[in-house]
Amino acid sequence: MKPILEPIPFNKQQTIKGFHYVDKDFATPWHFHPQHELTYIESSVGTKFIGDHVGPYQPGELVLLRSNLPHCWTNHKQQLSDSRSLVIQWNKGIFGKAPELAAVFEMLKMASKGIMFDAEVIAVVLPQLKNMMQLKGQGLYLELLSVLITLSTSSYKTLSVSSFEEDLPTEYGTRMTKIHDFVGAHYHRKIYLKELADLVNMSEQSFSRFFTKMMGRSFFTFLNEYRINVAARMLVDSEASVSQIGFACGYESPPFFFKKFKSIFKVSPAKYRKTYLGQV
Numbered sequence: 001m002k003p004i005l006e007p008i009p010f011n012k013q014q015t016i017k018g019f020h021y022v023d024k025d026f027a028t029p030w031h032f033h034p035q036h037e038l039t040y041i042e043s044s045v046g047t048k049f050i051g052d053h054v055g056p057y058q059p060g061e062l063v064l065l066r067s068n069l070p071h072c073w074t075n076h077k078q079q080l081s082d083s084r085s086l087v088i089q090w091n092k093g094i095f096g097k098a099p100e101l102a103a104v105f106e107m108l109k110m111a112s113k114g115i116m117f118d119a120e121v122i123a124v125v126l127p128q129l130k131n132m133m134q135l136k137g138q139g140l141y142l143e144l145l146s147v148l149i150t151l152s153t154s155s156y157k158t159l160s161v162s163s164f165e166e167d168l169p170t171e172y173g174t175r176m177t178k179i180h181d182f183v184g185a186h187y188h189r190k191i192y193l194k195e196l197a198d199l200v201n202m203s204e205q206s207f208s209r210f211f212t213k214m215m216g217r218s219f220f221t222f223l224n225e226y227r228i229n230v231a232a233r234m235l236v237d238s239e240a241s242v243s244q245i246g247f248a249c250g251y252e253s254p255p256f257f258f259k260k261f262k263s264i265f266k267v268s269p270a271k272y273r274k275t276y277l278g279q280v
Contacts, residue, residue, distance in 0.1 A: 016090040016140050018132040026073040026083045035089040036108065037065040038147070039073075040122070040129055044083035046075035047236050047276055050114035051160025052225055054232045056276065062122045062129075064151070066111035067092050069160070074236060076278055086129050088144060095145060103152040104145075114159035121154035162222070175200040176214060187227050188250050193219065227251070228264050235273040242269045 041061045048057040197207040211219045227249040246257030
């Protein structure tokens with residue numbers, strides 16, 4: 001499952017875009033884009049995928065995403081009402097790095113893991129978010145800055161385990177892109193460390209050190225998390241059996257797949273499916 005690049009059209013006089021999404025489903029696939037994003041869920045329930053995080057969502061959630069963080073929201077199939085959200089997207093670098101905005105930039109850095117906010121601060125900024133759907137130009141710019149300042153002074157929690165440093169050397173970014181693309185194409189089979197090391201022209205030992213430094217855990221720990229997160233999405237989106245999904249995600253033994261899945265989600269794959277399909 002590889003995220004796709006979603007081009008967001010901005011004209012020459014525009015660095016911020018606010019819109020009200022209304023449709024039966026949140027149809028956008030797992031994707032990323034070079035803009036930051038703030039999304040408020042008005043109606044819909046389902047599963048959100050933020051980086052390597054997989055978890056439920058519900059109305060009233062507000063999530064901040066840094067640029068290039070893969071994400072999507074998948075609503076439950078049984079949902080009867082429309083999926084509705086308020087979305088604000090903006091280009092990097094539109095706010096000057098003044099010391100007065102240090103908390104804002106620290107929050108945006110943390111948003112490389114995805115950020116969820118508490119209900120108290122959401123209640124404060126929600127009228128502004130709704131107002132932003134009608135604003136343009138300077139008004140939209142100032143309202144967004146005001147919202148970000150308010151959010152940066154509140155408590156919040158991060159979602160994804162993994163993130164990238166704010167300014168990666170081009171060489172590092174290229175290596176990580178190759179690694180993610182390879183995992184996305186081959187997670188369904190056994191992967192050998194030498195394959196990855198050869199892919200980025202490193203020794204196995206150097207590759208292991210590089211990957212652990214970049215991702216905060218070993219490659220095979222990451223691979224297991226990746227596979228389990230893919231499996232979680234398949235459990236929600238497909239009718240394949242639990243064993244079939246385990247095999248499709250690279251696990252040769254159903255009991256081993258069940259064990260790994262439960263170690264991350266604290267429930268069995270079957271219980272997870274029933275829970276997120278609204279059957280329990």
